[in-house]
Amino acid sequence: MRIIAENIFRFLLLVIVQVLFLNNLQFTYCTPYIYILFILSLPVACPRWLDLIAGFVMGLTIDMFSNTLGMHTFACVLIAYLRYFTIKLFISEENRITNKPSFHSFGVMPYVKYVILLTVAHHTVLLALEAMTFVNWWITLLRIIISSAVSIAIIIALQFVKRN
Amino acid sequence: MKNLIQFFIRYSIFFLFLLLETTAFLLIVHNTGFQRIVFLSSANSVAARMYQSSESIFDFFKLKQANMKLNEENADLRNRIVGLQNELIRIRNMQNDTAYIPAENDLQYIPAKIINNSTNKYKNYITINKGERDGVAPGMGVIATDGVVGIVKTVSNKFAVIIPILNPEISINSKFKSNNYIGPVEWQGEDYRFANxxxxxxxxxxxxxxxxxxxxxxxxxPEGIPVGTVEEFYLGENNAYYTIQIRLAVNFRTLSYVRIIRNNNQSEWENTEKTAQMPTPND
Known part of the structure; x- marks a missing residue:
């Protein structure tokens, strides 16, 4: 019960932070999307179908606020699907039983790798979709690199702030 | 049969994944078709209210600038009043022309406040606090004190979403003020200050x-609303057309008040044009 409440709270908090502050950041090539921390922080034991549904709902909510119907949804469902494989790939068996992915439960390096892989996957898909009709691929690439770097930095930094 | 069922159970997660991705993809592809679904855009009341309350906090910091803008506009309007009064006196002194038909007052301006705005995406959108009940409808033009802002896309009862010039979905039919040559102004997705x-x-x-x-x-x-000024231009030796970069008249980053243009003759205008394009019946 506590875990469900905690995740719903995290969902609401991240949506508010994302749509009211981060989406309005006025740097030309940089919009960090840290709301994916919700998907990254779902319990390891969370059933995979619930991962997917949670990703879908999160994506749709962000889409509603930013008028990008479907794009965030697509990227979110993708990383919700990849999450299971990423955990399997980077995190040793005995660490997988713990509840919530973090420095503490995964170890610093595995967690960093986990965050980097999923964030880059999400940003690449999202910004490529957004740019679908555009010829200017260099700018899209620049956006992906800068936005991913900033998102990863923020997500990792949040780990230092939190107590557990 | 048993194998088939086992197969589906085994890959059920993958099928769910495919189903959700297909849904998302359809939403993207049919985005323009879904634009009537107000619920799925930021004109829905939850999203719009949230933007409105956060905007009211930030408003406070923009007051000084808004004040200056209003002052300037006020002065400009006063000047025009003086001009019009002079004109009126001049016309009264002239002889009455019996063939004169007064022009219909077909334009109305609806003032609105921006409650959400972006300038750094490929496709930017603006949400405003006026909607259907205030007379806003999709397709209406939107301007600010400095010039053209964009076109209304989605309307709910109390809110509306505007596509600004900073979105490749629209282009603004424009011309040179000096020599009347016409061309569309389009945004290239790079810098919020410039368009082509x-x-x-x-x-x-x-x-x-x-x-x-x-x-x-x-x-x-209507004719003559500022769009921008020529910043740079280029003409290759083999090009038939110029590449012209213009500096947009409106600064989209500091924009907070806009006016929606309600053209009472808009539907008649468009219907007449549509009828004209239909094949003429033979007789």
Whole structure:
């Protein structure tokens, strides 16, 4: 019960932070999307179908606020699907039983790798979709690199702030 | 049969994944078709209310600038009143012309406040606090004190979403103020200060600083509203058309008040044009 409440709270908090502050950041090539921390922080034991549904709902909510119907949804469902494989790939068996992915439960390096892989996957898909009709691929690439770097930095930094 | 069922159970997660991705993809592809689903855009009441309350906090910090803008506009309007009064006196002194038909007052301005705005995406959108009950409808033009802002896309009861010039979905039919050559203004997705003027043929003389205004050839914007000024232009040896970069008249980052243009003749205008394009019946 506590875990469900905690995740719903995290969902609401991240949506508010994302749509009211981060989406309005006025740097030309940089919009960090840290709301994916919700998907990254779902319990390891969370059933995979619930991962997917949670990703879908999160994506749709962000889409509603930013008028990008479907794009965030697509990227979110993708990383919700990849999450299971990423955990399997980077995190040793005995660490997988713990509840919530973090420095503490995964170890610093595995967690960093986990965050980097999923964030880059999400940003690449999202910004490529957004740019679908555009010829200017260099700018899209620049956006992906800068936005991913900033998102990863923020997500990792949040780990230092939190107590557990 | 048993194998088949086992197969589906085994890959059920993958099928769910495919189902959700297909849904998302359909939403993206049919985005324009879904634009009537107000619920899925930021014009829905939860999203709009949230934006409105956060905007009211930030408003406080923009007050000084808004004040200055209003002052300038006030002064401008006063000047125009003086001009019109002079005109009125001049006309009263002239003889009455019996063939004169007074022009219909077909334009109305609806003031609105921006409650959400972006400038750093490929496709930017603006949400405002006026909607259907205030007379806003999709397709109406939107301007600010400095010039053209964009076109209304989605409308709910109390809110509306605007596509600004900073979105490749629209282009603004514009012309040179000096010589009336016409071309669309389109945004290239890079810098919120600049857009491009297309379709200007090589025989036209272009100068830096030339004013670009709306052409008045569509029912969305009346003639002569500023769009921008020529910043840079380039004409390759083999090009039939100029590449013209214009500096937009409106600063989209500091924008907070806009006016929606309600053209009471818009539907009649468009219907007449549509009828004209239909094949003529033979008789």
């Amino acid at each position: 003027l297309m379709d200007i043929a090589r025989h036209v003389h272009v100068y830096k600083g030339d004013s670009i205004v709306t052409s008045g050839l569509t029912s969305t914007f």
